[in-house]
Amino acid sequence: MGLPEKLTVPTPHGDIAVHLRGRSPDEAPGLLLLHANPGDHRDFDEIVPALAPDWAIAAVDWPGYGASTVRDPELISIDALAGVTVQVVEALSRCGFGAFTVIGNSAGGYAAVRLAERAPGRVRGLVLVQPAGFAPRNVLTRAFFRFVANPVVARRYVVPNARMYLGPLDRGGVRAIFDRARAIPGDPVRLAVYRRLWRSFDDPRFDLPAGGPVLPDVPVLVVWGRNDPSNPWLINRRGIAAVLPRAEVQVISTRHEPFAEAPGLFLETVRDFLTASAGMRP
Known part of the structure; x- marks a missing residue:
């Protein structure tokens, strides 16, 4: 159907870049990729080539990250990302995309849950990778x-934190993600987005367990890296069980972004779920 490689979606928070890969949406199921804070669509580069033959892939850059613009970094919040995701999916539906399976990492995992709540007909299944909010x-x-959201603290925190949660730089696509994180302190706009997202984690809406179980009709796979020091499984498992009691859970030997650190292991972990979610033949 001749889709471009990048779609720009105007939203109140900026022009959102959505990078399209793989097959045409009228020939293959849709796969939506939502990255962490900080990051951009390239965080998934290690797995996209393996998924492209079977999926119509749409990978989002959050406002102020990647190729997306941001109108006012001070208005960015974790809930704003959820709203942007709904608008992106609506725009993609006008380009021929139907329902999506969603892979959401960290802040992207939170946005994926909210998308499934707000637009249930657009979501076939969720793969939540180290999701925030639990x-x-x-x-x-x-x-x-609030401490990390302080401008002085955020500037000094973003690089060592990324180094900690990404793990060894010689694995998969870790070094490229780390190099992009190293540029954040020198970019006032992206640094402002980074710290405002941290500040919004204090919003009561970010507390998913407070709302009780959700998504009873949406298949969910939770993938957690047991070696992640920034968002450990042990402090999240009760929240996951409370909010997503029917979810399948896989804890693997990686850190915060397993699809970049160990792409083969990640794909092996999610392959059956993705196949079933899209209604594909194994």
């Missing part, structure tokens, strides 16, 4: 979110 919200975590 850890306990208490005095300590709220204080930490």
Whole structure:
């Protein structure tokens, strides 16, 4: 159907770049990729070539990241990302895309859950990779979110934190992601987006367990890297069980972005779920 390689979706928060790969949406099921904070669509580069023969892939850049613009970084929040995702899916539907299977990492995982709540007819299934929003919200975590959101702290925190949660730089696509994170302190706009997203983690809407179980009719696979020091499985497992009691859970030997660190292991972990979600033959 002659789709471009990049679609630009105007939203109140900026012009959102959606990168299209793989097959035409009138020939293959849709796969939506939502990245972490910071990051962009290239975080998934290690797995896209393997998925492209079977999927119509749409990979989003959040406002201010990648090729997306941001109108006012001070208005960016985790809930704004959820709203942007709904608008992106609506725009993609006008280009021939139907329902999506969604792979969401960290902040992208939170946005994926909210998308499935707000536009259930557009979601076939969710692969939530180290999703945000499930850890306990208490005095300590709220204080930490506000601390990291401080402009001085954020500038000094973003690089060592990325180095910690990404793991060894010689694995998969880790080095490229880390190099992009290293550029954040020198970019005032992206640094502002980064810290505002951290600040919004203190919003009560970010507390998914407070709302109880959700998505009873949407298949969900949770993939967690047990070696992630920034968002450990142990402090999230109760929240996952409370919010997504029917979800399948796979804990694997990686850190925060397993699709980049160990793409082969990640694809092996999600392959059966993706096949079933899209109604493909194995």
